[in-house]
Amino acid sequence: MLNSNSMVIVGAQWGDEGKGKVIDYLASEADIVARFQGGDNAGHTVVYGANIFKLHHVPSGILNPGTLCLLGNGMVINPLVLVRELTDLEKRGIDTSNLRISGKAHLIMAYHQALDEASEKMLGVNKIGTTGRGIGPAYADKALRRGIRAVEMVDFDRFKEQLAGILPLQNKILHALYGHEGYDLDELVETYRPAIERLGPLVADTALILDEGFKEGKNILFEGAQGALLDLDHGTYPFVTSSSTVAAAAATGTGVGPGQISKVLGVLKAYTTRVGSGPFPTEDSGEAGNQLRDHGHEYGTTTGRPRRCGWFDAVIARYAARINGLNGLAVTKLDVLSGMEVINMAVSYKCLDDETDNFPVSIDDLKLCSPVYETFPGWDEDISRARSLEDLPLAARRFIEAIEEAVRVKVDLVSVGPDRSQTIICPGSKLSAWLQG
């Protein structure tokens, strides 16, 4: 086997860490980019020159001609949304012929979205605050062994047969629980026909493609969606997404062995944001939070919802480093902190009478925790043109060092703006070898 270079990139907060920009930057040297979980709940914004791309299913590597993009078996895919995404990319001159879909990925169907919306409505104040894309119901059907897999798209009649088998049950559930009138089979089938016919030829054995890639010594990137704190097992349950978002899921979600992935890069914003419900210890509902939202344009890519904003939380970053086995950090949106008089970082939590460095297991305990802050001086300079750590004001450099010390993982990359060029590769970064191809 030739020496393959493989890396998994994951979010280390509550999603929206700027993974799209980091992946797009590193994908310039990738032969293959594979997504391994989630669906169109993800929203990656990638700025390329004057163009802004908002991607939901499609890996950010699609903007890189020649990079093969895979949608792995761990994903849930909405065929209608994926076709819209591909059409939009093609209209803007992006070649999408390099996309392949795992036959083992599951399809998000209209009834999944209806169930997601209806269940949120019924939960009222206890709602999760989902993206409404049908993610939870689609993964639930996968676990209940009544999902429709992407491989059924290869033959339209087979897809129809599968849908005919499952729709009566889905309609019954929708009607009995939520008073929904349900779907007519023939109408639904025709709604899906163009998408199924368009996507069928893209279905492939993506695990086999990856295996061949490893054997040929290719550079392979595994692209995570959402973030560690939204992980179904390790996140702030039940205010989480329905997939495993941590690095280990790159293996199960694409069909490769865990030993084949050597680098694990965690992406963190220089502050913290969260969308949807659930506890958020460093949330700032005052002026600082508003400033972060305004400066950082913190509105959801998928839903447009304003994001909740607050200070960098080293407790969650350390936790994310542990459960992912992070061996490098990418710190994004450092430029957003310019103009802040002081910058806070939570270094531990005070929970009743105890102080702890560790993230609690239960969100009821987390609700009792308040952040213990260390305060750093801010800076006024516009840092968006910095291309090396030396170009940064001393206070900004000090803050990056403080992140490194608090998380105990090396910062490999710092992003100071949305464009590819606004990226600093830190001295001694493990990414230098990757970028040299």
Ligand code: IMP
């Ligand atoms: P779902 O994934 O749509 O079921 O939503 C469950 C939770 O995950 C909600 O709090 C969502 O706001 C959050 N979530 C899902 N996808 C993303 C994402 O890409 N970024 C940030 N939050 C997300």
